[in-house]
Amino acid sequence: MSRCPMCGDAVERSGIGRPRTYCSRSCQRLANNEVARLGRRLGAIELGLDRVARDLVTAADDVMPGNSVRRYRLQLRRRQEALEAQHDELTGRMRDLVSALGTTNSSTGDTDDR
Numbered sequence: 001m002s003r004c005p006m007c008g009d010a011v012e013r014s015g016i017g018r019p020r021t022y023c024s025r026s027c028q029r030l031a032n033n034e035v036a037r038l039g040r041r042l043g044a045i046e047l048g049l050d051r052v053a054r055d056l057v058t059a060a061d062d063v064m065p066g067n068s069v070r071r072y073r074l075q076l077r078r079r080q081e082a083l084e085a086q087h088d089e090l091t092g093r094m095r096d097l098v099s100a101l102g103t104t105n106s107s108t109g110d111t112d113d114r
């Protein structure tokens with residue numbers, strides 16, 4: 001028996017066809033919605049990363065008066081790191097969801113208890 005990746009309830013096996021991943025249609029819908037939402041957020045983060053990468057290249061020209069290029073670059077790097085951390089986190093969640101969608105047998109023996 002497996003567990004629903006959205007709510008943790010037991011998923012009954014019908015014995016016919018592909019084993020179900022989710023306990024219910026609503027959990028399946030929730031998962032699909034979350035995948036779509038994560039996709040949009042990842043897209044926005046990737047745009048932000050592109051912009052930071054561009055700004056780093058032109059930092060010397062873009063620096064505000066009263067700020068040093070060095071400090072401006074540091075700010076950009078911090079922003080880059082923050083975006084990358086968010087991206088990693090969301091990608092991890094996305095991977096979990098997508099693998100749950102795609103697997104026929106959920107071999108999740110290593111469930112992290114959060």
Ligand SMILES: [Zn+2]
Nearest residue numbers: 004007023027
């Ligand atoms: Zn469920």
